[in-house]
Amino acid sequence: MGEGAGDCGRGRVTLQDVAAHAGVSRSTVSLVLRESPLVAAETRERVTRSMAALGYVYNRGAATMRGGRTRTIGLLVCEITNPFFAELTAGVDQVMDAAGCATFLANTGESADKQDRVLQRMREHGVDGVILCPAAGTPASLVGRMRDWGLPCVQALRHLSARDGDYAGSDYRLGMELVTEHLVRLGHERIALVGGTLNHSAWADRRAGFAAALKRHGLRADIVLRIPLTRRAGMEAAAALLARSERPTAAIAFNDIVAIGLMLGLSDRGVQPGRDFAVAGFDDVPEAAMARPALTTVATQPFQIGGEAASLLLRRIADPHGAPERVIVPTRLIIRESCGAVPRRERGRAPRSA
Amino acid sequence: MGEGAGDCGRGRVTLQDVAAHAGVSRSTVSLVLRESPLVAAETRERVTRSMAALGYVYNRGAATMRGGRTRTIGLLVCEITNPFFAELTAGVDQVMDAAGCATFLANTGESADKQDRVLQRMREHGVDGVILCPAAGTPASLVGRMRDWGLPCVQALRHLSARDGDYAGSDYRLGMELVTEHLVRLGHERIALVGGTLNHSAWADRRAGFAAALKRHGLRADIVLRIPLTRRAGMEAAAALLARSERPTAAIAFNDIVAIGLMLGLSDRGVQPGRDFAVAGFDDVPEAAMARPALTTVATQPFQIGGEAASLLLRRIADPHGAPERVIVPTRLIIRESCGAVPRRERGRAPRSA
DNA sequence: CGCGCATTTTGGATCGATCCAACAATCGCG
DNA sequence: CGCGATTGTTGGATCGATCCAAAATGCGCG
Numbered sequence: 001m002g003e004g005a006g007d008c009g010r011g012r013v014t015l016q017d018v019a020a021h022a023g024v025s026r027s028t029v030s031l032v033l034r035e036s037p038l039v040a041a042e043t044r045e046r047v048t049r050s051m052a053a054l055g056y057v058y059n060r061g062a063a064t065m066r067g068g069r070t071r072t073i074g075l076l077v078c079e080i081t082n083p084f085f086a087e088l089t090a091g092v093d094q095v096m097d098a099a100g101c102a103t104f105l106a107n108t109g110e111s112a113d114k115q116d117r118v119l120q121r122m123r124e125h126g127v128d129g130v131i132l133c134p135a136a137g138t139p140a141s142l143v144g145r146m147r148d149w150g151l152p153c154v155q156a157l158r159h160l161s162a163r164d165g166d167y168a169g170s171d172y173r174l175g176m177e178l179v180t181e182h183l184v185r186l187g188h189e190r191i192a193l194v195g196g197t198l199n200h201s202a203w204a205d206r207r208a209g210f211a212a213a214l215k216r217h218g219l220r221a222d223i224v225l226r227i228p229l230t231r232r233a234g235m236e237a238a239a240a241l242l243a244r245s246e247r248p249t250a251a252i253a254f255n256d257i258v259a260i261g262l263m264l265g266l267s268d269r270g271v272q273p274g275r276d277f278a279v280a281g282f283d284d285v286p287e288a289a290m291a292r293p294a295l296t297t298v299a300t301q302p303f304q305i306g307g308e309a310a311s312l313l314l315r316r317i318a319d320p321h322g323a324p325e326r327v328i329v330p331t332r333l334i335i336r337e338s339c340g341a342v343p344r345r346e347r348g349r350a351p352r353s354a
Numbered sequence: 355m356g357e358g359a360g361d362c363g364r365g366r367v368t369l370q371d372v373a374a375h376a377g378v379s380r381s382t383v384s385l386v387l388r389e390s391p392l393v394a395a396e397t398r399e400r401v402t403r404s405m406a407a408l409g410y411v412y413n414r415g416a417a418t419m420r421g422g423r424t425r426t427i428g429l430l431v432c433e434i435t436n437p438f439f440a441e442l443t444a445g446v447d448q449v450m451d452a453a454g455c456a457t458f459l460a461n462t463g464e465s466a467d468k469q470d471r472v473l474q475r476m477r478e479h480g481v482d483g484v485i486l487c488p489a490a491g492t493p494a495s496l497v498g499r500m501r502d503w504g505l506p507c508v509q510a511l512r513h514l515s516a517r518d519g520d521y522a523g524s525d526y527r528l529g530m531e532l533v534t535e536h537l538v539r540l541g542h543e544r545i546a547l548v549g550g551t552l553n554h555s556a557w558a559d560r561r562a563g564f565a566a567a568l569k570r571h572g573l574r575a576d577i578v579l580r581i582p583l584t585r586r587a588g589m590e591a592a593a594a595l596l597a598r599s600e601r602p603t604a605a606i607a608f609n610d611i612v613a614i615g616l617m618l619g620l621s622d623r624g625v626q627p628g629r630d631f632a633v634a635g636f637d638d639v640p641e642a643a644m645a646r647p648a649l650t651t652v653a654t655q656p657f658q659i660g661g662e663a664a665s666l667l668l669r670r671i672a673d674p675h676g677a678p679e680r681v682i683v684p685t686r687l688i689i690r691e692s693c694g695a696v697p698r699r700e701r702g703r704a705p706r707s708a
Numbered sequence: 709c710g711c712g713c714a715t716t717t718t719g720g721a722t723c724g725a726t727c728c729a730a731c732a733a734t735c736g737c738g
Numbered sequence: 739c740g741c742g743a744t745t746g747t748t749g750g751a752t753c754g755a756t757c758c759a760a761a762a763t764g765c766g767c768g
Binding site: 370412 | 724725726727733
């Protein structure tokens, strides 16, 4: 069917074909495509009809060659199966879709090697910019290297250097101070921090907030466990916590997943979280409200962070030489049941959260 | 630094520049790039060094124009924040990364409109193919339309027509028969099915399996609830289940998230899942093994499905006119505690699963 | 009518890599 | 030495859209 250009499908309709069909020149069709006010209404109408009739598809690759942008960005996350990164991704997608940009996704799996490889590939594809959740072990020099490449980059959730480059994330430090203060107010003096095995800013910030809050009250921040960030590892960490000589009465986990595992491990050992032991999480994933007891945690709004990171990247692409920005999405302490009763015995049972 | 081509960064190094630096022609550099055996070892060496010295980046867009593939594919998922789709995405990423392809991700949010828009955009970017988890309400004609476009497409998890086009997914029907049989064997006669609000093949298949298994035993499949696929809706569905005149003794949920919500709702109402009421899930997300009681469910291995979908798409791109394939990843019934005791009273407490 | 001016339209050059046919260099061998 | 085969290398044309300077068109007005 149609102009009989090729044999069987790969005969793509070009702007030239549309021009011939509408009886105008390539240039005019190009102007119509880009909604230039220069073309007469009647001509525009005719060309538009020809495009529809031939089933024309814009070839963005060809357009790019003549010096333009690709309207394409890259998103590198550490672990897409982590709901936290999945939410971030959804936020990025929403903003980028609205801006008419397509997003390359790559799951680095915390491997700096894969991250390098993927970044290289995205460069070859000519992405206009990148949103990067740096894998643990990424050298801080990467930011400078990307600047040399002329590739706009927004770091998200984690950053390689405290002052360098664009960044969107939460104030983990403040969030951690909030929960820690909360536990101290409830009377806890021996509070454990249960973190991941990897070193990156999201961990350093949490740890700093934890230490700062305890220090303010003359308490020591010396109970720190480092375990894989899985439900199961959290469950197993309960034993380690209970076995300590000076047994802690509360624990704050790096994230909700670990906190929920921790609660399970505690109750499996006859220690009821929220009554015999306080547990707090971080992130406020949907699961947290549904846990039993419902989990006290710090909301970090990853979807919003994703949206902010995307908007910031679009701004940076439009103005590559602008001053670096750091967008901090506020955290909120969400008080539920899991830190409820300790150390005073509570009256009956804690109220259900809505 | 370097050749001083442009003013401040956008002066990209081209193949021509490399050629000049190495004292050969464009064509030779191009051959080196594509690892042709035609180039002399000494020349190859020299060119390689020049590329490194100038910081050359391959421009895949330009290469594409001359008729080649983009080495780019599109992945359209319904809801990336659903762990099931996130796992699928990770599986796709793994295979595509290994094949040197970049993946455009789009989150359609079950909107056929957004799906159309995104598909169009991906066509403009010249993707070599698409992995599509069709949004609910997608017209079955889409498969044919994509064929007309000459755009290879693998449907994943859901399909628009039972026989048309390439597909990778689980055998939901068989999986559902397995759980249903399991519950019947345990003595249940009034079993509820708790599904989502949307109509698509993943629901139709489950429902068919449920009905078939019950019919084999002369039981009626008439208790079917349709609720949003969230933990909270599952929790609220417990009330509806318990309120029915002929109260069911067991329920199978569309997925684990709903099942876990259901269990919470039941125990909040004093009905202990696994003892007073049997609950089964679907998918086997990590959370299922950690729930209390641990959830009996059907493992569907979304990561593997993603990998299979990606491999199939690569095959289809290599051979666009090959016969359609349907890859079915087997399901497994995972028996844990949540269907334990009913209807006979059980001795003591169910054993903990490892 | 011819000129200036505003409005539309146009063809050639261009982006950066690939394809292809042709060419240069080297070698074996009768 | 001449010829064909083999091995390396090359320049011109090409992909499809955009940029730009220039041309065509229409219109008002002295």
